[in-house]
Amino acid sequence: MDYVSTRGSIQPANFRSVVLSGLASDGGLYVPNSLPHFDSEDIANWSWLPFDELALRVISPFVGGEIESAVLKSMLKDCYQRFDHRAVAPLQQIGPNEWVLQLHHGPTQASKDFAAQLQSRLVAHFLTLPDRAIVIGATNGDTGLAAVEAFKDVANVEVVALYPRDGVPADRLAGLKASSSGHVRLIEVDGSFDDCQTLVSRVLRAWPLDDVIPISFNSTNWVGVLAQIVFFFHSALQLGGGIRPVGFSIPGASFAEIYACFIAQKMGLAINQVIVSTNTNDALHRFINQNSYSTREVSHSLSPSMDFSLFSNLERFIWELYDRDGRTVQHLMANFEDSGKLSIGNKQWLQARMLFDSYAVADDQVREELLTIFKEAGTAVDPQTATGALAARLHRRSIASPMVTLAQLAPSKSSQLLAELGVWNGDVAATPTLSVDHVVLSEGDIDGLTHFLQGV
Ligand SMILES: *Cc1c(COP(=O)(O)O)cnc(C)c1O
Secondary structure, eight states, X not given: OOEEETTSOSOOBOHHHHHTOSSOTTSSOEEESSOOXXXXXXXXXXXXXXXXXXXXXXXXXXXXXXXXXXXXXXXXXXXXXXXXXXXXXXXXXXXXXXXXXXXXXXXXXXXXXXXHHHHHHHHHHHOOTTOEEEEEEEOSSHHXXXXXXXXXXXXXXXXXXXXXXXXXXXXXXXXXXXXXXXXXXXXXXXXXHHHHHHHHHHHHHTOOOTTEEEEESSTTSHHHHHHHHHHHHHHHHXXXXXXXXXXXXXXXXXXXXXXXXXXXXXXXXXXXXXXXXEOSOOHHHHHHHHSOEEOOOOOOOXXXXXXXXXXXXXXXXXXXXXXXXXXXXXXHHHHHHHHSEEOOOHXXXXXXXXXXXXXXXXXXXXXXXXXXXXXXXXXXXXHHHHHHHHHHHXXXXXXXSOEEEEEOBOGGGGHHHHHHTTOOOSOOOOOOOOOOOOXXXXXXXXXXXXXXXXXX
16 A cells, blocks of 8 residues: 655655654655545444454555565454453443443553554564664653553664643643653653644654654554544444444544544445534634634643644545645645644535534533433543533434444543542542653754754
């Protein structure tokens, strides 16, 4: 399988170079040059498969023979064995035809484990020693932790995670610090998550180390998207054998899952609606609802992993909407990087609206929804999941189709809040304080970051 850049000016690359990459050399994101398409009979034939076998069917065409099938198969088996539920991603019913897809049974109890576990195995497979790599990215806590966990035993790989000074809740920061060992460097940025993301993109575009390969751990790296496409096939097969259309409600904690869902539909899966939920940081809602996307100051909410406004995978989505026209994407993104604003053509926006709806959920609505789900379905969910569940109930187009809300984080990660609301019966995690060596950079300090990387 060949990969190209969303900005249209690179030679096609193979899967290996996409795995071992940050951004494409023209500053765009790698995207597959063509998508595999499955007939509904093919998909229906997969309904008996366990998660790892299904993942093999979905992922193989994107690898395009660069890894022997038996090797890929055992890699995937090994990944999902690390999850603590036999179904890997179990579905839980919370209402009439309303479901929650639990994506938090991995080693760090976050959906990012799916991407990180696969990515670390692919990097270990393709990295030829003595080559070294730095796996780098921005995090509000969850992705960084998943990357640290996944790469802890991979030789010749260091993890560098940038996090915003005020963006990461104390317990998640403590978790990140506690899991860090010699191969992990943490950089605290005096700024927001968006500032961290911007620094990472800039350093990936002007990578200062000739002898070290940069790899992004956020789903700017294609593997992050690839791992998540499987979620939608899995859900649709469990709930309707791949024949009955399914709707999804996706909390906007990155655009990668949303884009992955869109891709799953293009690959032939029967998906009849996608609802994107945000908290009061509503950049994605304004994009989908009004075709007006802009970055802005973020405020803190009950769902801190959604407290940002810069969504790198929007670029891949826009590239698809513009029929893979790299020149137009290049133009739109250059304009966006200057002005912080982006609108797409009316035709492209209407096409997106055929499938997509969105809703912004305020913190008091989240509290209420957490109580409602606990009272009416007897279960606790994470606040981020609550935004999705509420958006799903208010905006679903069909009551005949199953509506699946993605639960990206385990409720235990928010045990303090859930206990305060009286919807938590388990242990409440105490907040440990830990001091671990970390570097502090100010927002926009690209020279400081470059200098730091030269010393890794
Ligand atoms: C996951 C992800 C985020 C959010 O990061 P967290 O550390 O989970 O808060 C942001 N951007 C991209 C591209 C991601 O993949």
